[in-house]
Amino acid sequence: MPASETPRLDRGDLLDGLRELIRSAHTERLTGVTIRIVGGAALRLAYFDRDTTLDIDAQIAPIDQLQPIIDRIATSRGWPADWLNNNAAMFLPSWGRRIDWETIFDDGDVSIEVAPIDALLAMKLLACRPGRDTPDITKLLALTDIRSLDTAEELFESFYPGEPLPDKAIRLLSRIFEIGLPPKPTAPPRLDLGGT
Structure with a gap:
């Protein structure tokens, strides 16, 4: 799909995609799921109104079990395959101050967090x-x-x-x-x- 046709995700899309992922993780009885969101998606979800985004950059665990769910959601919604991706590691500070993640959802099996504003x-x-x-x-x-x-x-x-x-x-x-x-x-x- 040409870049000009790539769907952009607004806050409602982000929330709907994450809700669907949570439901699917429960259906498949996954536990220990952690999604840590950074970048524009974190800003849009938790801190302020901003332009739409192309994807959610995150740290995702366990990625091997979640990737098929992520792929199904992308296909069913006509979104890019990397709408939720595990690329956040390249952006995260690795030896400085510890990031105090802010939990936006946690039901004991699935935890979703966003990076704090600092x-x-x-x-x-x-x-x-x-x-x-x-x-x-x-x-x-x-x-x-x-x-x-x-x-x-x-x-x-x-x-x-x-x-x-x-x-x-x-x-x-x-x-x-x-x-x-x-x-x-x-x-x-x-x-x-x-x-x-």
């Missing part, structure tokens, strides 16, 4: 894709009440020790602080992954 900001600053990450970074700065380059660097280095803040992030942050932060974004409605 970790998401550090990851967005690492990626710092021009234009694409700017709105998210600006909103995350407002939510964390970070108002200076020094404080942003401190946060970044706490998650990525020994790694300097990328030059493109420094330029972007300087511009954002020069303009000023927007008001804190309004949180989306409370998540409801129950009713499965």
Whole structure:
């Protein structure tokens, strides 16, 4: 499917897909299921309204047992095969400050968590894709009440020790602080992954 035809997922799609995954995991009697969500999907689900996303980047366990479920959901909904993918490991800080995951669903068999805003900001600053990450970074700065380059660097280095803040992030942050932060974004409605 050409990129222009790739379905984009809004918050309702994300919730519906996760609910279906939970139901299927229960039907197949899976236990110890953990999905840790990062990136745009985490922001959209838990923190603020934003553009749609192409996928959910996550750490998924047990991926071997969940992949057939993920594939079935993609096929039945006409979504990309990687609508829920196990690619988050490449984005996660690995030797800095520990990520304090926020649980959005846990029934004892299936646990779904999102990264907190401070970790998401550090990851967005690492990626710092021009234009694409700017709105998210600006909103995350407002939510964390970070108002200076020094404080942003401190946060970044706490998650990525020994790694300097990328030059493109420094330029972007300087511009954002020069303009000023927007008001804190309004949180989306409370998540409801129950009713499965």
